[in-house]
Amino acid sequence: MTRTSLGVAAPNPLATSAAVALAESGGSAVDAAIAATLVTMITEPGVVSLAGGAFVTVAAPGEDPVTVDGNVEMPGRSAPPSRFGTGLREVTTSYGGGLTMTVGHGSVATPGALAALDLAHRRYGRAPWRDVVQPGIEAAETGAPLGAAAASYLALVHDDVFGWDPRSHAALHHPDGAHLTAGETVHVEHLADTMRLIAREGADTLYRGALAEAVAGHLADNDGLLGAADLAAYQATVRPALRVGLGGWQLATNPPPAIGGAVLAAMLLLLGGEPVHEWTTVERRRAAQIMAAALRARHERLDQAEDRIEAAEALLGEVRAAGPAWLRTSPSTAHVSCVDGAGLACAITTSSGYGSGAMPPGTGMWLNNCLGEPELNRPGLHRWAPGTRLPSNMAPTVGQHSDGSTLAIGSPGADRITSALFQVLAALAGDQQLTDAIDAPRLHARLAGDDVVLEVEDDLAADLVGPAGSALGLPVHPMPSRSMYFGGVGAVLRRPGGRIEAAGDPRREGATAVLD
8 A cells, every 4th residue: 555644643652653554555545544533532531532532633635524423322222110210320530621521331322433433444445454453452451651641530530530440449559559650661462462352353342242242241240221132222423514614724524413413513603604713812801702692502402302413403593693793692631633635634532531441351451421411411310212422512623724735633522622722713714823823821611500610720810800701791610720630732733735733632641753
């Protein structure tokens, strides 16, 4: 195969190295992004794992952009009624200023990430599947240094979330019980064997094969809802990407029934075609007003909608029709971006929630706690019908500019995903440099009960705290600058003529590489 030029932004150097290796051997941007994502799932414990959900947004030259939906589903097809509401552990942590979540075997949703990666590879890959998985096998065999972002999260939850399961505890703690710290090697027993199985049998092993038997059997013995029938019924789905224009960019992001892409699109539309050329106090206020309005609309119209596709289309229709005037009338995650020399762009965001802490024996694979994420389960725990795709904040996005530029971008960060991407895309469309757009201080509108609180990095305190904050009508909560709480945007931009730029967020140790 012909060597492919490539730009990649990923959570750590091992992931970027995996992407570069695939490109050097002739793999496409999608091959590279999948390899980097699999390595990330191995090397970012507590942040993401193989048994989570993922969305893959792809723009291939000459084709309409699509998103491969591999989000998690509500399980329980064959579970007895008495099983619902069991197998749950409530945990309160200090992460993000205070967060209550639910973990345990009953918090595990049907995972879709591997199915999405497999389907994206079959549609857009050039390298053999075993070659795409090989870097993940090697990372699992040798172990990987614990990154600062994962270490900072695990320091808060290592006992409550990852300490009650003996296999999980052994992977993240020393024999004397002390938890691993940043830079120390994480080596998870049996994980390399699981990766070899995935290389041989493809994603199907998690849905109808040996890995499915291990997962379903373990959960059946421990009050979990997820069973063999849920895994066997799971299908990744290809959907037309949700498109929105800003400046010279045509952007394509994650469509409903996910929520993140629709909220991001609403925010971008509310700019009224006026991107941000410079982050002045006036522009910060405008961004805060837009985020607060979009957040309220999400809470009131999308989070518990019976038909999220219909609800999102209605919301976006109103915003498109009214533009900025609508503002006056309207009331744990990882990301990889890749663009290759042919203009093929791929953005993959994957999440395991905050982690259930459960690890089926013999697999080395942590299971998600997506049923225990409060922002994804507004109706309550175990209230979705089996087979329902859960809401998602993930919004992997690709873009094409009228000058011929190509973009792949995304971020981890739960409900901070959309606010982080909104600010970066608004600045990028205003001709700010890619690195500057990502590095700039951020703010985020968060729902606290029925009120909206504006969280801001300390850099913005002078602009938005005090009289300026009061003018917005929102309470303002300063937070540490460059905090991983505000996301971890990773982006790759291919300029006209083929020059490739890659930028990672200083908030999450993002690693980048460019292969000419």
